[in-house]
Amino acid sequence: MTVKPDALGHRLKVGVVVPSTNTTVQPETDSVRVEGVTYHIGRIPISQKKISTDNFLDHVAAMRAGIEVAADQVLTAGVQSLIMGVALECFWGGLKGSAELQARLEERLKVPVILGSEAIRAGLNAFGAKKIAVLTPHMPKGDDEVRNWLTEAGFEVVALEGLKCESPLAIAQVQESEIRAALMRIDSPEVDALVQVGTNLAGARVCAEAERWLGKPAIQINTVSAWHAMRSAGITDRVAGLGRVLEEH
Template identity: 45%
Template sequence: MPDSLGPRLKVGVVVPSTNTSAQPELDALRPDGVTNHTGRMVIDDDPMLDEPGFGHVMHSIRLSTHPAIRSVTGCGPDCVIVGVSPESYWEGKESHGSVLDSMREAAGGRPVTMSPDAINAALEALDARRIAVITPYLPVGDDSVGRFFADSGYDLLNLHGLGMPSPARISHVSEAQLRDAVKEIDSAEVEAIVQVGTNVAMARLAAVAEFWLGKPVLSNNVVLYWHALRRNGIADRVRGFGSLLAEH
């Protein structure tokens, strides 16, 4: 018999213990008959002001990601979302495949969604190659994100880092800050704006920005959930969070 609350799809989600944005945003995106089940990568709110500090946070995430994935597989999810951005980009495009393979292995072979794959699929669906990117990081994190997109063949026209000094502080980014960042990086040449960082609450603001700009604005959490739904046979159009979930 199927799960009584999640007969269509059970989604495992793992996020850092410092992340307070991904869980409520992903829960707001659920179609009827789909449930989310969240595990936590236990990390400290260490500073990310320079490369050694950022590297220490990455090391903590790596140590705790597989245990967090295993913590959600006991409920029998159909797929797993790994809701952490830096690990996806830090070592570059060439290493992403091996990282993804290790996540699938920890998930018992289940489909795993990570930010690079979800964003690539979204930009392909939107036929957008000329992009601008918003990150929550200081330059040490921005550099790895920018390099990943450039190496993936995108024309990266602009990148804006919000300069958050630690993992938990990322959740303090306000909608006003995001509005200003969108205005700063947009131009007539930009085909889509991409926000990375799952502890940034941008789902609602992205939809509003799309309306005013007349172009796609992709929130990291919305893109992750869209990818997980579509890969696993859920085609429901969810409105109020941007054109990706509403139209693709």
């Protein structure tokens, strides 16, 4: 029996799993949309309570517990791949931890799974970048996981700044002016590329702008994840205005 293509997502339908408090992944991912590619959100229920160094691991555990439920939910839309719109889970436990997460989800869902960590690695490799500066919204424990993963992946983390946002909602309340100032603080002449981690940190436009005034790639986790999902599916459309990785690779 011939299966008709989806009317809007006739080239690719991508599921995107995010925490329920996340208000940034959906609009930033949709901004990358090209003709025939659509993105569909599944939400992991988590609380809005404050995050501190003491309860940070509880926050991570709550997200981990709901990933498979949210992924199962969005799979019913007939998606052909899945973006993990949860940054920390993609870095937790180094390369081994992220590989195990990806393998477990792909075995369960039977579709390719795009991790933000792997998308960032692919984006950096596209530019041949080795020395990087990283901005996150996380507490120190989360920053350690991000640094460790990137180091294991072969990058030298020259600088890393965590904004220590106090709650999941507070991450989305960080203004573009604050992100801009942070990117300027972590940059230096020895840095090949900048990286923004944290899927609820609204830095897509700022990172694209930063590439012009800093003269180097600025990889943003949401837009590079959408890029990686499209390229992994053989879709090579270029998108202007959201960063060089989408314009050049």
